[in-house]
Amino acid sequence: MSISNVLTVMVLVSSLTFNSILTSPLNLKVSKFGSKSETGLPEGWSIKKSRSRNRNYYFNESTKESVWDPPAGTDLEKLAAFEAQNKVQASHLLIKHKDVRRPSSWKEDQITRTKEEAVEILRGHQQRILNGEATLGEIARTESDCSSYKRNGDLGFFERGQMQPAFEKAAFGLKVGELSDIVETDSGVHLIERFA
Template sequence: MAETGLPAGWEVRHSNSKNLPYYFNESQKQSRWEPPSGTDTEKLKAYMAEHHSQRELGLDSGGLNGNANVNKIRASHLLVKHKDSRRPSSWREANITRTKEEAMSIILGHEQRIRSGQTSLGQLAVSESDCSSARKMGDLGFFGKGDMQKEFEDAAFQLKPGEVSGVVETASGLHLIERLE
């Protein structure tokens, strides 16, 4: 089995209900969305990018029928959290200590790489986003008005399909958003 970077006893499993990977410790009967302390985040990042990203992408973009997504849009995002974020931890880092200014510098670098055509938001999200949606190239699926934080929703609904936002700040952190549908 490939090296996950997780501490002894921990493994990556897949949630059927959320269609996302999570962390599980059999001996402790403990599961969690965030990596346990003691995780080698660089190894975990590489493992997740290789084993838990693009294969989940063929998800239900059409809904159950043609009308399932009326008044909804589909977007992906890349999230960079900082120490003042609502939950300053992620699958990449158990304890995020960077400042908001450092997070802004990071996300502006990501934005520059995307706008230059060097990479896509989805490709970058797989290894760099602090959201668990990274496993799905940042794809959040379909959502409607009232489903997301207001700042995020306002920015996402203003985009045309294929457009990428500038930096959007919410209580969760700093986002780049790409409208997919």
């Protein structure tokens, strides 16, 4: 095989790998939405996520039809129960440190504190919340290193697979109204409060 043929094969393989990386999150997302019996959708339908509108839609695999509202024949109670188990609304308070993937925030151009210092700061905020001195939202408004500070830390509704694994596990493990202990992710250290 000539060098040009080898290079052509390498480019094709690289292209296929790149394309599978681009499409795999959507494919993985679909598989996370469970079986048809769990979702209450009629046979042939699945739940997908619109990237442009950041909301779910319903897709029929055989007809390639897509609709925003649940298709005819959907067990709406089962669908609502499925969505409730796979979607939460939470707020969080994020304190970054120098070793996170993006060590800057709206408050600081360059964050230099250590992880231990970030945890100590967050423990202080946690104690204030537990003592009833302030709410997570009140503290997040002035102290969070996340852009969600503008909404008192509110992240809105999110589904499984949208957040970093440790954050997702903690958020979905909380009861409504419950505050997490400190959760560590690649973004920093968080306190999470679940609302729905």
